[in-house]
Amino acid sequence: MLIWALSLLLNHRHVLKKVQQELDDQIGKNRRVTESDLNNLPYLYAVVKETLRLYPASPLSGLREFSEDTTVGNYKIPKGTWLILNSWKLQRDPRVWQENPSKFMPERFLKAHKKLDVKGQSFELLPFGAGRRICPGMNFGLQMMHLVLASLLQSFEVSTVADEAVDMTESAGLTNLKATPLDVLVAPRLASRLY
C-alpha cells in the first residue's frame, strides 16, 4: 500500500506538496511527527483512502458462501453459492464515483464522499472487506500506513530518477502488487539533529 501511495504521489506532485504543507502547518519542522498528530492530518487520511480505493491490496475479496436461499436484486441465489466481490471494480464504478472514477483525487474524500470510510460500513469502499470476516489487522494497518507515510514525507523530499513518471502497471494475482519496482530518490528536509 505504501508503494502505491508513494507512486501516486510521485505522479501527482501537487498532491505531494499539499501533504507536506499540511505536515509543516500542523507539526512544523522542529520535531518529528508522532502518532498523536495523526488526527490532525485530514488531507493525509484522504490520500490513504484514495490509494486504498484505486489500488486495494486484495482486489478480489475473501470468499463467502450463502447459508440460505435468497434474492439479491432480481437474482435468485441458491444456498451454497459462493460469492467473490470484485472490490477493484466496485471502487472505480462510475455510478458511485461520478467525478473521474479512475483519477487520483484525494479531495473527493473531503467533499462529495466525505462521509465514506474504509472500515466496512460504506459498501462502495471495502479495501478491508466487511462483516464477520473483515480484516482483523485493519486498525493496525491504517495506523501504520498513516504514520509511516507521514514520517517519510515529513522527513524527506521524494522524487524519481530524471523526474520520470512512475509506471503504474498492476500485476495479476490475489494481492495487488506493482508490476515494476519503484525507485525513489530521497533528500532530507529537516535539520540533521532530527534524524
Ligand code: HEM
Ligand atoms: C493496509 C493493510 C491491509 C489491508 C488493505 C488488508 C486487507 C484485507 C482484506 C481485504 C481481507 C479480506 C476481508 C474479507 O474477506 O472481508 C483481509 C483479511 C485478513 N487480514 Fe488484512 N489487510 C491489511 C493489513 C493486515 C494486517 C496488518 C494484518 C495482521 C496483523 C491482517 C490480517 C488479516 C487476516 C488474519 C485476515 C483474514 C480474516 C478472516 O478471514 O477471518 N491484515 N485483509
